Amino acid sequence: xxxxxxxxxxxxxxxxxxxxxxxxxxxxxxxxxxxxxxxxxxxxxxxxxxxxxxxxxxxxxxxxxxxxxxxxxxxxxxxxxxxxxxxxxxxxxxxxxxxxxxxxxxxxxxxxxxxxxxxxxxxxxxxxxxxxxxxxxxxxxxxxxxxxxxxxxxxxxxxxxxxxxxxxxxxxxxxxxxxxxxxxxxxxxxxxxxxxxxxxxxxxxxxxxxxxxxxxxxxxxxxxxxxxxxxxxxxxxxxxxxxxxxxxxxxxxxxxxxxxxxxxxxxxxxxxxxxxxxxxxxxxxxxxxxxxxxxxxxxxxxxxxxxxxxxxxxxxxxxxxxxxxxxxxxxxxxxxxxxxxxxxxxxxxxxxxxxxxxxxxxxxxxxxxxxxxxxxxxxxxxxxxxxxxxxxxxxxxxxxxxxxxxxxxxxxxxxxxxxxxxxxxxxxxxxxxxxxxxxxxxxxxxxxxxxxxxxxxxxxxxxxxxxxxxxxxxxxxxxxxxxxxxxxxxxx
Numbered sequence: 370x371x372x373x374x375x376x377x378x379x380x381x382x383x384x385x386x387x388x389x390x391x392x393x394x395x396x397x398x399x400x401x402x403x404x405x406x407x408x409x410x411x412x413x414x415x416x417x418x419x420x421x422x423x424x425x426x427x428x429x430x431x432x433x434x435x436x437x438x439x440x441x442x443x444x445x446x447x448x449x450x451x452x453x454x455x456x457x458x459x460x461x462x463x464x465x466x467x468x469x470x471x472x473x474x475x476x477x478x479x480x481x482x483x484x485x486x487x488x489x490x491x492x493x494x495x496x497x498x499x500x501x502x503x504x505x506x507x508x509x510x511x512x513x514x515x516x517x518x519x520x521x522x523x524x525x526x527x528x529x530x531x532x533x534x535x536x537x538x539x540x541x542x543x544x545x546x547x548x549x550x551x552x553x554x555x556x557x558x559x560x561x562x563x564x565x566x567x568x569x570x571x572x573x574x575x576x577x578x579x580x581x582x583x584x585x586x587x588x589x590x591x592x593x594x595x596x597x598x599x600x601x602x603x604x605x606x607x608x609x610x611x612x613x614x615x616x617x618x619x620x621x622x623x624x625x626x627x628x629x630x631x632x633x634x635x636x637x638x639x640x641x642x643x644x645x646x647x648x649x650x651x652x653x654x655x656x657x658x659x660x661x662x663x664x665x666x667x668x669x670x671x672x673x674x675x676x677x678x679x680x681x682x683x684x685x686x687x688x689x690x691x692x693x694x695x696x697x698x699x700x701x702x703x704x705x706x707x708x709x710x711x712x713x714x715x716x717x718x719x720x721x722x723x724x725x726x727x728x729x730x731x732x733x734x735x736x737x738x739x740x741x742x743x744x745x746x747x748x749x750x751x752x753x754x755x756x757x758x759x760x761x762x763x764x765x766x767x768x769x770x771x772x773x774x775x776x777x778x779x780x781x782x783x784x785x786x787x788x789x790x791x792x793x794x795x796x797x798x799x800x801x802x803x804x805x806x807x808x809x810x811x812x813x814x815x816x817x818x819x820x821x822x823x824x825x826x827x828x829x830x831x832x833x834x835x836x837x838x839x840x841x842x843x844x845x846x847x848x849x850x851x852x853x854x855x856x857x858x859x860x861x
Contacts, residue, residue: 370465372432372447379451379460385438386447390431395461395526402430409434409458418454434461455555459525463559469532472502472540474560475676476547476595478588479568479604481722482669483521483546486566488697489673490544496690497682502535504528505546506716507699507827511535517829522551525558532560549587550577557591564676565595568669570606571721572752585609592619599675601668603627622679624671626664632675634667641711641733650678657688661696663729699826699843701726706850708857710736710818712811714843716826718745718772720755723823727763736817737765741806742824743772744782745832753782757789764821766796770806772824773832803831804845811849822846 373388395407399421402408408425410418410433422439432447433439436454451457463469475490477483484506491501491510502511504523509516509531516531522545523531535543547565551557570585585606592598592614600614601607602623614621624632631650638645643660646667659670670691677687696702704712713730717723723742730738740760744753760767767790769783783799790797800806803825810820822842830837 372449375461375464376449378464379449379457381449381451381457383438383450384448385442385450386432390447392432393465395434395458395465397458397524397526399425399428399430402426402428404429404431406430407432407434407461409454409461410436411454411458412436434458453555455525456558459555459558462525462529466529466533468536469529470561471536472532472543473563474532474543474545475564475566475680476545476557476562476591477566477568477672478547478549478552478591479566479601480571480719481717481725482568482665482672483548484716485666485669485697485700486568486673487544487546489670489691489694490542490676492694493673493677493682493687493690494542494544496693497686499541500539502531502540502543503545504531504543511538511540520550520556521546521548522556524554525556528556528560547591549584552591553577553587557594560594562591562595563597564680565592565598566672566676567592567598567600567604567607567610568672569601569604569721571719572749572755589613592621593617596620597622597679599624599632599672599679601625601672602630603668622675624668624675626667632671634671637664637667639663639729639732648674650675650684653684655684655688658692659696660692660694661701662733663701663725665725665729666696666701701729702826702843704843704846704850707854708811708814708850709816710814710820712820712822712846712850714822714826714846716828717742717821717823720752720759723756724759724763726821726823727759730819730821731763734819736819737815738763738819738821739766739768739810739814740764740821740823741768741770741810742822743770743774743779743803744786744824745773746775746777746779746782748775750785753785754789757786758792760786761790761793765794766798768798768800768806768810770799770803771801771831772803775832776834803840803842804849807842807846808849808852811846811853814853 372390392407393405397411402425408430434449477486494501506521508518598621600611602625611623622631626634633649636647645658678684702714715726717726771779779801825842831840
């Protein structure tokens with residue numbers, strides 16, 4: 370594609386160079402620049418891409434997109450100056466990949482539940498014989514192919530490449546987690562979504578957004594890119610979003626267990642083996658039994674069902690698909706064990722997420738409730754005390770450990786959490802090696818205990834300083850369980 374075609378569709382402040390230069394791709398990493406690949410200098414959280422313009426040119430880059438032009442312009446290099454590099458990165462990515470408009474996309478946003486709902490939608494559409502793709506926290510899935518991702522919502526060129534690959538591989542639907550970083554940093558700016566789902570909004574990501582109002586507005590922005598919205602009315606921000614979208618003419622449907630609406634949840638029954646409820650949609654009431662316990666899971670399943678049904682999927686087929694599955698991997702997942710205790714793996718890493726999981730456990734637990742978790746370094750420090758308070762309130766024993774400490778001392782992080790736990794009791798252990806901490810919990814269990822391993826779930830690494838160290842919580846936990854099973858068999 371010639372630069373002139375890009376200039377016709379992107380707002381620029383100035384342009385210097387040839388307009389007939391061919392470009393086929395754009396990147397924000399100077400090392401990926403090349404003969405036909407443009408480089409967009411974006412200001413990151415720690416590094417300013419403008420410092421790498423010369424590196425991109427050295428790699429053969431023909432076009433530089435930037436907010437500030439270099440003092441010295443290189444001959445035979447073309448320059449586009451823009452007001453916002455991130456916005457331009459998204460716009461140019463869209464210009465270079467027009468074919469992505471061929472794939473229907475459903476987006477899920479909110480503080481908690483995005484991954485679960487994305488995979489529930491995948492199960493429904495797989496069951497209905499569609500070929501599906503997923504983009505989110507657990508990476509990208511294109512059919513059966515798994516691709517690791519750096520971010521829940523990738524940077525615009527990476528996101529557009531994934532969608533282009535899905536089109537090439539004849540994927541029928543893509544289900545995408547849309548993070549607030551994704552909307553605030555223009556990663557999804559140039560996409561159109563067939564359906565958008567809002568789950569909830571609780572305190573998170575305030576290092577980026579500063580205030581809850583800014584966080585809400587980042588989420589709200591997404592819903593002006595959707596054909597129809599599905600919103601949780603039992604969340605205060607969801608109720609507000611529903612009303613504001615309606616006023617602005619957006620097609621929006623609500624779901625609630627507290628008042629009759631488009632998706633009305635009633636007669637909830639929760640046990641260790643799963644959940645039962647009735648759901649009324651379009652004046653039809655369906656009895657549903659799922660294998661995952663917890664009211665928060667009922668809300669997740671409801672939003673997925675509504676998205677599918679309003680998209681034309683047969684309601685009974687969609688319900689049957691969700692009733693068949695054991696749940697979403699790493700989300701309130703009971704690990705296989707012969708021990709006289711339950712071991713649950715969950716991604717809960719926010720106060721609201723942890724509280725909902727522990728409230729669910731509280732409904733069926735017969736013995737002690739034990740939890741293991743930590744808190745990420747250099748991020749939303751206020752959540753540490755909140756999570757400690759919740760853990761102390763609900764659990765008989767709390768083990769604090771490392772969870773992406775980055776450059777902070779993990780012991781200091783655990784001590785901050787511990788101070789809040791101590792408001793309730795002193796049954797606390799700090800074991801920084803996460804594998805040792807899990808082994809300790811498994812070895813110390815008592816008959817009838819319920820053990821929650823929270824925070825890591827399917828996240829495949831620990832962030833220590835600037836390194837991502839490979840880590841697999843499920844493998845670690847199963848190894849500890851098997852070891853304890855061997856010990857118990859030897860004692861028979």
